[in-house]
Amino acid sequence: MCLPREQMVSSDKLNTTIEPSIANYDEVYSEVLYEDEQFSERQLAALVASKVYYHLGEYDESMIFALGAGELFDITAKSEYVETIISKCIDKYILINSHNDSILSSPPTLLSSLVDDASFPTTNPAKKETLETVDPRLQDIVERMFRKCYETEDYKPAIGIAIEARRLDVVEEGIKLASQRSRERKGKVKEVEDEKDGGVELMDYVLDITMGVVQEIGLREKLLRLLVNLFLAQASPDYFSISKCVIHLNDTSLAAKILQELVQKEDSKSLLVAYQISFDLDSSAAQEFLQKVASELPGSDVDESDALSTAATAGGDTMITDSTEDDENTRLLGGSGSSTTSISKIDKYYRSIRQILRGTKSIELSLEFLYRNNHTDMTILNKIKDSLEARNSIFHTAVTFSNAFMNAGTTSDGFFRANLEWLSKAVNWSKFTATAALGVIHRGNLSQGMKLLEPYLPQEGVATGSPYSQGGSLYGLGLIYANHGTDVLEFLRKQFKNAGDEMVQHGGALGLGVAGMATGNLHIYEELKSVLYSDSAIAGEAVGLAMGLVMLGTGNATALEDMIQYSHETQHEKIIRGIAIGMALIMFGKQEAADDLINTLLDDPDATLRYGGIMTIALAYCGTGSNKAIRQLLHVAVSDVNDDVRRVSVMSLGFILFRKPSAVPRIVELLSESYNPHVRYGASLALGISCAGTGLDEAIDLLEPMIKDPTDFVRQGALISMAMILVQQNDQMNPKVASLRKTFESMVAEKHEDAMAKFGAALALGIIDAGGRNVTIGLQTQTGSLNLPAIVGMAVFTQYWYWFPLTHFLSLSFVPTGLIGLDEELNIPDFKFYCNTKPSLFDYPPKIEESAEKVPEKIATAVLSTTVKARQRAKRSEKEKAAKAAARGEDMMETEPTVSTPVTPGPSAVEGDDKMEIEDDGADKKEDGEKKDGEVEKKKRAEKEKVGYEVVNMARVLPEQLKYISFPNEGRYEPVKKPTGGVLLLLDRTPDEPVQPLELKVRKAPVTSGPGHSVGGSANQDNTGGAAAAVNILNAEDDEGDDDAPVPEEFEYHTDSEES
DSSP states (O other), X not given: OOOHHHHHHHHHHHHHHOOGGGGGSOTHXXXXXXXXXXXXTHHHHHHHHHHHHHHTTOHHHHHHHHHHTGGGSOTTOOSHHHHHHHHHHHHHHHHHHHHHHHHHTOOOOGGGGTTTOTTXXXXXXXXXXXXXXXXXXXXXXXXXXXXXXHHTTOHHHHHHHHHHTTOHHHHHHHHHHHHHHHHHHHHHOGGGTXXXXXXHHHHHHHHHHHHHXXXXXXXXXXXXXXXXXXXXXXXXXXXXXXXXXXXXXXXXHHHHHHXXXXXXXXXXXXXXXXXXXXXXXXXXXXXXXXXXXXXXXXSOOOOTTHHHHHHHHSTTSOOOOHHHHHHHHHHHTTOOOGGGGGSOHHHHHHHHHHHHHHTHHHHHHHHHHHHHTOOOOHHHHHHHHHHSOTTSHHHHHHHHHHHHHHTTTTOOOHHHHHTHHHHTTOOTHHHHHHHHHHHHHTTTOTTTHHHHHTTTSOOTTOOOSOHHHHHHHXXXXXXXXXXXXXXXXXXXXXHHHHOOSHHHHHHHHHHHHHXXXXXXXXXXXXXXXXXXXXTOHHHHHHHHHHHHHHTTTTOOHHHHHHHHHHHHXXXXXXXXXXXXXXXXXXXXXXXGGGHHHHHHHHTOSOHHHHHHHHHHHHHHTTTTOXXXXXXXXXXXXXXXXXXXXHHHHHHTXXXXXXXXXXXXXXXXXXXXXXXXXXXXXXXXXXXXXXXXXXXXXXXXXXXHHHTTOSSHHHHXXXXXXXXXXXXXXXXXXXXXXXXXXXXXXXXXXXXXXXXXXXXXXXXXXXXXXXXXXXXXXXXXXXXXSBOHHHHHHHHXXXXXXXXXXXXXXXXXXXXXXXXXXXXXXXXXXOOEEEEOSOGGXXXXXXXXXXXXXXXXXXXXXXXXXXXXXXXXXXXXHHHHHHHHHHHTTOOGGGSOOOOOOOOOOOSOSGGGTTHHHHHHHHHHXXXXXXXXXXXXXXXXXXXXXXXXXXXXXXXXXXXXXXXXXXXXXXXXXXXXXOOOSEEEEEXXXXXXXXXXXOOOSTTTSOEEEEXXXXXXXXXXXXXXXHHHHTHHHHTSOOOGGGSSOOOOOOOOOOOHHHHO
């Protein structure tokens, strides 16, 4: 036994000389010394034991003894041992704190209110868990690590660890410390006065982590609350970052308070910031949120859209006069009438903010942008129509969708007027889809939407007309007012309630759902539920979906109870499917709070409800990148016995990961080669959903072989997804665009191609040129928030697999890619900004050149080889006769000539068959020469093309183009924030000079309400819109007698045995 002094010296020597070769050292020696409370150097013994265990690979034991070493464990030492132990300590600390936080702030479960319902059993009852105590020594090491980082100003690693460990006090301390040090440096050194505040940089860093990395709702809300307080404490708060936090916190009071503070400052920049925040809120938040914010603002809450509302609900008896329309357009598009002179400036500002929050302003601006920049190539659409047989309903519907997508939001419905004969072949549900397509084309035309569809809408007391077109018109009306249906909800509700036909109820339910999206309106919900209980399969499917749309994201437990109970009572698969998708919509964005419902649905024996469980995962964890959700989806994708469930499991990966599109191709690469075609189809749509509008090469490489898949519906999915990825891409951005466009066109024209693949190719041509080539598919807003209507539209669109009319929902995912500058009066000034690229890089794809009137070419007559030989024989016989006559001394002139066909020999008698080829070779050479000349000319133009050009206000600016956009320092206007696309408020540097506003073209465009009846324009035959021209055709009642072939007469059949 060593003496204490010898023990101390021995331990000290071991600590300084210990090496990996000491693995055979008896670690018990150091443990005994550490456990001896009388030993004065217990910490030294613990450090020695820690190093021994570290070299033995026992890292947990090594960490425990390192904790006992106290201050002797030097966290500043640069060694692998120290780094490993610190890492283990941090992991342990995070694990304990995360566990305790999950217990203290566990989200409320839905099942707690539904446990009495036998149809909603608790499958995973929560286990009682106890809190763990953090070892003070572990706490000490982590605290020392935080202090070390802050002393060296290495803030980001410490803040990242603090967020994971739920130490928000450390996060706040680091941000405040960085701000203080930045201010001190600015006071001492003049050169750093323009340096950005270190605290603000850290707040932006934490905000990015909170939005993109943190998955737990409780932790995210705590971080956002902390950030809001820190931002507001700044001398010049970043209100745009605060608005991002407000949307995720769903705090309407805070949003209204911020807007009030900005307005009350009464300076131009603060007012413009308030307007900009209002536009950002409108693009990101739900209707219910925006309505609450508007109601909490001071002043009169008078509806500025009275004229619009009156026009919308008056039906066909009220006509908008020209003066009323001009006043309405003036108000919606920023003008100020004489009536506003009596209103104080503050009230005027609040009215403008309410107008923006109501959505009318941004919708009208988008409508103007799409109308004036429409670049739809009608040649492509006409080729699709000519290639697909209109008598086949699937082909007729495909052309309808292509037309709707190509012209979405442009108000250009001339295709219907120009193709009335084609339109007349629509029957039954094709007629429903064609009428609803008017809603897609005129989406956002709020001032004229009701007048436009008035001839199609059900008329009280009038029994004539097609119920399919009536139902389609209600659906189309909802699409026009999608997510902004305040002015038509009551009208749609009455029409739905009074409807007698299932088709009208179907369309009315879809219209109510789209227009009343996320309003949480209980009256509409009860109306829908009453029709659901009638157990109509046709109406019930749409009603179940509409219930989910109205209650979107509310997590309403009562609604879920009603829906899951009825799904077990009904026998109609269509109703169960509608309810399943509706429940998924109700749980939109709920994440962990939806887990109980997800587990219950996934354990259900009904495959349709399991399908709904997968959709609930997709929407509840949408855009989170949750590893838990991804693991659950992949597990179901390879284990479920139902193909529909496996297909939707793979497809749902796109919804989870659309914020990380580059990760999806790696995940679905093997699934895209699965033996199961349903899994391959799901993989293709997952790529399309997550990579939409990105032009991602890895996704295109995976989809290209799938376009040639042996299964028709896999080819269909690959075509649609390819178009989603390549939307708004040109040859400069992606060299494969031209060849893939030709592939789409060739598959539509191919006579022997399967109908489903042709349908997919037609949709692909519509999607890739959507919105007049001025929209992209964006599941998140320009500010980085979830784009609620777009995600919902994409989710419902995927259900076209079961019901084609739901394809129209994809139009909700279309996002205009324009940069629209507004001044303080919300007018559109005529000015230009600068783009520092070549014009061709982000230019529109070239239109297909229509072949001019071709002059028929003279083609030489082909001569058969047998004819040539016959003529040669005739010549030889004549020569022989002439030779014989000469030999006899007879005069040839006296001989009667032999009648023969005159022959014009070609270049060579032997080349008679190749004569045409020789002439074609010459023509080909000429064409090749012309092509080469054209290519040389293009190269010369490309070489001459200058970098940098001016762009006019309200022009198309792609998301990839924004980084090249700049505003000249000497220009008149300065943006209030960095351009992100969409509406951008501009600060006028010379407000005293007169403003030259842009001429609004959509206001002057005629909109017809019926045959020969024009609203806002002259009513001549040439100006008749497509909607008006198609009224008589789409409203005609279908002759159901010709739908089915006559039943054959009875006949007797005798077998061979009977005859014998």
